[in-house]
Amino acid sequence: MYNHENKTLWIAQAGEPLCLIPKMANRHGIIAGATGTGKTVTLKVLAESFSDMGVPVFLADIKGDLSGLCAPGKPSDAIAQRAAAMGIADFTYKAYPTCFYDVFGQKGLPVRTTISDMGPELLSRLLDLNPTQTGIMTMIFKIADDQGLLLLDLKDLRAMVQYVGDHRADFGTDYGNIAPQSLGAIQRALLTLETQGGDVFFGEPMLDIADWMRTDADGRGVINILDCVALYLQPMLYATFMLWMLSELYENLPEAGDLDKPKMVFFFDEAHLLFDDAPKALLQKIEQVVRLIRSKGVGIYFVTQAPADIPDDILGQLGNKIQHALRAYTPKDQKALKAAAQSFRPNPDLDTEQVLGELGIGEALISVLDDQGVPGVVQRGTILPPQSFMGPVDDAARQQLIDASPLKAKYSQTLDRESAYENLTARATQESAQAEQAQAAKAQAEQEKAEAKARAEQQKAEAKAQADREKAAAQAAKAQAQATRAAAPRGRQKKSEVEKMVDSAVNTFGREIGKSLVRGLFGSLKR
Numbered sequence: 001m002y003n004h005e006n007k008t009l010w011i012a013q014a015g016e017p018l019c020l021i022p023k024m025a026n027r028h029g030i031i032a033g034a035t036g037t038g039k040t041v042t043l044k045v046l047a048e049s050f051s052d053m054g055v056p057v058f059l060a061d062i063k064g065d066l067s068g069l070c071a072p073g074k075p076s077d078a079i080a081q082r083a084a085a086m087g088i089a090d091f092t093y094k095a096y097p098t099c100f101y102d103v104f105g106q107k108g109l110p111v112r113t114t115i116s117d118m119g120p121e122l123l124s125r126l127l128d129l130n131p132t133q134t135g136i137m138t139m140i141f142k143i144a145d146d147q148g149l150l151l152l153d154l155k156d157l158r159a160m161v162q163y164v165g166d167h168r169a170d171f172g173t174d175y176g177n178i179a180p181q182s183l184g185a186i187q188r189a190l191l192t193l194e195t196q197g198g199d200v201f202f203g204e205p206m207l208d209i210a211d212w213m214r215t216d217a218d219g220r221g222v223i224n225i226l227d228c229v230a231l232y233l234q235p236m237l238y239a240t241f242m243l244w245m246l247s248e249l250y251e252n253l254p255e256a257g258d259l260d261k262p263k264m265v266f267f268f269d270e271a272h273l274l275f276d277d278a279p280k281a282l283l284q285k286i287e288q289v290v291r292l293i294r295s296k297g298v299g300i301y302f303v304t305q306a307p308a309d310i311p312d313d314i315l316g317q318l319g320n321k322i323q324h325a326l327r328a329y330t331p332k333d334q335k336a337l338k339a340a341a342q343s344f345r346p347n348p349d350l351d352t353e354q355v356l357g358e359l360g361i362g363e364a365l366i367s368v369l370d371d372q373g374v375p376g377v378v379q380r381g382t383i384l385p386p387q388s389f390m391g392p393v394d395d396a397a398r399q400q401l402i403d404a405s406p407l408k409a410k411y412s413q414t415l416d417r418e419s420a421y422e423n424l425t426a427r428a429t430q431e432s433a434q435a436e437q438a439q440a441a442k443a444q445a446e447q448e449k450a451e452a453k454a455r456a457e458q459q460k461a462e463a464k465a466q467a468d469r470e471k472a473a474a475q476a477a478k479a480q481a482q483a484t485r486a487a488a489p490r491g492r493q494k495k496s497e498v499e500k501m502v503d504s505a506v507n508t509f510g511r512e513i514g515k516s517l518v519r520g521l522f523g524s525l526k527r
Contacts (some may be wrong), residue, residue, distance in 0.1 A: 001049055001088070001384055009049040011042070011322070012366055012381030013086040020046075020320060022053060022261035024369040026299040028290065028317055032307050032340065033324025038362045039303055040065060042322055043267055044386040046301070047223055050265050051096050056213045056221040059267035060242065064229045068389035070098035070401055079385045086384060094387050097216040098223050100402055103201050103241065107227040107395075108402060109411045111241075112203045115151035116141070118244055125282060126198075126240040127189035136182040139175050140164050150419040153203040154194055159421045161186055163428075196234050201241070204415040209248050211407055213264055221264075232270070239273040243286070249298050250289045256297035263297030271302035272309035287313045306336045307343055315343070319369045322383075325359035344378035352378055 001010045008019035031046075033039050040063070047057045047069065059066060073079070073093035083091035100108030115123065120141045124134040144151050144160050151157050161183055164171060168178040190198075214222045231238045246266065256263060268274060275283065290300060306326060307315055321344065328334040341353035344367050356365060359380070367378045402408065 001045070001052070001387070009046070009053065010384060011045055011049065012364065012383050014366070014379045014381035018366050018368070018379060018381045020049075020368050021371055022055075023259065024319065024371070024373060025050070025055075025265065026259065026262040026294045026297055027319035027369055027373065028294065028299055029301045029320030029322070029368075030307060030310070030315070030318045031301060031303045031322045031324075032305060032309075032326075033364070034305055034327050036361065037324035037359065038364070038383060039324055041362065041386060041390075042324070042364065042383050043269070043301075043303060044069065044388065045384050046265075047267070048096060048387055050262075051221040051223055053261055054215055054219050054221050055262050056215065056224065056264045057267070058212055058224045058226070058245070058264065060226050060228045060238075060269045062228050062232050062269045064227065064392045065390075066225055067098075067100070067227075067392045067398060069096045069223050069225065070100075071095050071389040071393050071397065073385075073387055073389050082382075082385050086382070088384070091385075092387060096223050096388055097220055098225060098401060099214075099405055099407065100225050100227060100398060101207075102227040103231050103237075104197055105200060106230070107398060108225070109405060109407055110200070110414075111207050111226065112201060112411075112414075113206050113244055113248075114204060115153065115157045115202055116144075117206060117248075118202075118240075121282065121285075122240055122244055122247070125243075125278070126236055127186065127193060128236065129186065129189065132179070133182045133185050136178060137186060139171075139178065140186075143171060143175060144420060149423055152417070152419045153421075154190060154199050156420040158187065158190055159424045161190070163424050193237075196237060197230075198237070201237070204417065205411060207245075207248075207411075209245075209252055211410075228269075235273050235276075238270075239276075242268055243274060246286075246289055246293070246300070250293045250296070253293075253296040253298065255295055257295065259297050262299040265299040265301065267301045267303060269303040271304040275309070275311055275314075283311055283313075287311070287317070290314050290317045307340050308336045319373070319375060321365075321367045321375075323356065323365040325361075325363070326356055328357055345375045347377040347379060350378060350380060355380055 008017075008021060009025070010017050010019050012018040031039050031042050043059065044066065047059060047066075050057050061067060072095045075093060080091075101111045102108035103111050118126075120134070120138040124137045127133075127137075129137060140157075140160055141151070143149075143164060149156075149160065151160060164178060165180060165183045168180070168183075171178060212222075212224050216222060228238060231241065246268075249264070249266070253263070274286065278286070293300065301320075302310055302314075302318065304310065307323070310318075323340055323344070326333070326337045326340055328337045337356055338353055341356050344352055344365060346352065352365060359365070362383050364381060364383060365378050366381050367376050370376055
């Protein structure tokens with residue numbers, strides 16, 4: 001309950017009011033305790049007080065019972081008696097300005113982010129990738145950034161993974177080795193994420209953190225409730241989403257320095273999920289964000305069962321502590337109880353460890369920072385009753401508020417602008433067309449080559465046939481000549497009587513002519 005007179009948040013009564021100083025509210029805090037000890041009521045009382053102070057609130061509704069903040073509480077004798085016993089003279093029941101969100105868009109305005117905005121590290125944690133696969137994911141994001149490809153939703157990332165896989169030989173020189181096995185593991189993880197609802201979580205319009213930081217007409221801070229009943233069934237998705245929202249606040253809010261009150265207060269319910277199995281590098285970043293975000297005017301309050309659920313480096317940053325009962329049934333429980341008791345500044349009038357196991361429902365050990373930032377001694381107190389409705393509101397009342405929200409028009413319609421999927425699809429179509437053209441040109445060239453080869457072979461065959469014909473003709477002529485010589489007479493034939501007479505006359509005549517021709521000057525025959 002916000003005390004307008006002394007400007008403090010009255011959260012419990014311990015003989016005297018136990019109050020949280022507004023300017024120390026951004027020094028963060030923890031609400032811890034076993035199941036059923038009153039953590040939810042404490043969270044509601046704090047949320048109501050911050051809203052009354054004009055500070056917007058964001059909180060995760062794991063069980064669905066925080067939706068009652070939008071309706072006035074139902075009068076009861078128990079609450080009236082409790083308020084009277086605490087000296088609350090002006091206790092009233094009232095509703096608080098509330099805006100509902102839901103990652104799946106069923107019980108609130110859709111909450112979306114883009115793949116690029118979440119980044120490779122958180123996405124790899126969400127997909128439960130090993131270090132090698134995380135390195136490949138980082139490489140994929142770098143390639144997308146270098147080529148100006150927007151990664152907005154899952155289909156963009158799947159297309160990008162496929163593109164990198166198809167061209168991994170081209171990227172290997174500049175970006176390093178890209179193992180097909182890692183790409184296959186990433187694709188399978190993306191398919192699993194899609195079946196868990198990741199396809200509705202990633203996309204546009206992306207949540208604008210400025211929409212969390214609103215006040216109503218009366219100056220009260222709007223309480224933004226993320227319905228996590230379904231989301232909590234996917235613990236890794238829930239944890240990653242909450243870390244993304246924290247990183248959004250850290251990255252986008254300007255430095256504010258020391259303020260009289262926070263710009264916003266953030267409640268992480270089931271906080272242990274943020275740290276379970278988180279790699280050391282991620283834990284270091286979370287610790288850095290928690291340490292530095294208070295300078296931007298944001299207070300973070302972790303809600304969990306035991307302080308041991310939170311790493312020591314982060315626990316040391318939480319200045320305001322509200323510890324409900326812890327039950328020590330096992331040696332491990334006893335150790336956790338002792339550690340929780342030792343985390344408080346001792347009160348000489350209080351046995352912290354013993355009291356911690358005896359606290360009733362609605363009671364808590366409380367230590368808050370004073371106006372100098374020094375932790376106060378631990379005190380046992382009873383948490384104030386909430387002024388809003390205890391329990392969930394019905395779906396009709398919730399839907400009425402959702403429909404009346406000024407943000408509905410902004411977030412209700414999904415956008416699907418041109419991004420990596422469309423660009424890579426167009427690029428693949430162009431490459432396919434070019435490949436088809438190249439294939440057709442190659443086929444044409446091969447056909448022309450085959451035709452030229454066929455013509456050459458035909459000419460060669462014709463030349464050979466002509467040569468064979470000429471050779472055959474020559475061989476035939478040769479054979480004819482040989483046959484003719486073979487058919488000619490081989491000796492001298494016997495002459496007829498007429499031929500003999502003719503030969504004798506010719507010979508006689510020849511001799512006579514010969515004698516006349518060869519006689520000398522003196523009439524003698526020359527021999």
